[in-house]
Amino acid sequence: MKDILGLLMLSWPLVLLVLIVLAMLIAVPLAIRYARKSGRNKWAWGIGVFLLIFLPVFWDWIPTVLMHKYYCSTEAGFWVYKTLDQWKAENPGVMEKLVANRGVVSQQEGDTVTYSLNQRINWNVTRQQISPWLPVNRHEQSLFDKETNQILARSVDFGSHDRNWDGLKFWLNIKRCDAPFQNNDSLELRKQFAELLREFAGDK
Numbered sequence: 001m002k003d004i005l006g007l008l009m010l011s012w013p014l015v016l017l018v019l020i021v022l023a024m025l026i027a028v029p030l031a032i033r034y035a036r037k038s039g040r041n042k043w044a045w046g047i048g049v050f051l052l053i054f055l056p057v058f059w060d061w062i063p064t065v066l067m068h069k070y071y072c073s074t075e076a077g078f079w080v081y082k083t084l085d086q087w088k089a090e091n092p093g094v095m096e097k098l099v100a101n102r103g104v105v106s107q108q109e110g111d112t113v114t115y116s117l118n119q120r121i122n123w124n125v126t127r128q129q130i131s132p133w134l135p136v137n138r139h140e141q142s143l144f145d146k147e148t149n150q151i152l153a154r155s156v157d158f159g160s161h162d163r164n165w166d167g168l169k170f171w172l173n174i175k176r177c178d179a180p181f182q183n184n185d186s187l188e189l190r191k192q193f194a195e196l197l198r199e200f201a202g203d204k
Helices: 002-010 012-038 042-058 061-074 084-090 186-201
Strands: 077-080 104-109 112-116 121-129 136-145 150-160
Touching: 012 042, 061 136, 061 150, 077 186, 084 186, 121 186, 136 186, 150 186
Parallel strands: none
Antiparallel strands: 077 150, 104 112, 112 121, 121 136, 136 150
């Protein structure tokens, strides 16, 4: 019995979706049949009942997908403003003296967490929900030279997750951008940023 209850708890989002679909499959035909018998517009009644069931749960689905795609196509990407070799040329002998901190948190301010990679380089991570109504989140990472106040590299990505429903609206869970505008997928961009991060941390 416990195993059955545990399975139901884990599969609750899918159960919810099945119940909604069943409700539509039953309620919409009944509404159309009633409209035919009573001489009313069957299309209006069918669509009306469909929206009555669909909108309370799925009203934010299409807007979330569209907003995510918009920001992925207009703002997502990976930029390197200064490579490690360029930085070393401007700071001769400095990298050899730096000690990697392996990402110790040095500061948290608002939505931004700052990790100290070594005595010179910080790694800033910012996560923001860009809409009060839709669960689209902006993920920005940057490598920052504390001494010169220069951004060395920056990565921007977007995802979606509705924390208010605690995973029930699984159709809103969009991990990251599929293809930012630099003709590369999000996973590859994150790998490139992680590689650059290790290089500047002196942990390569």
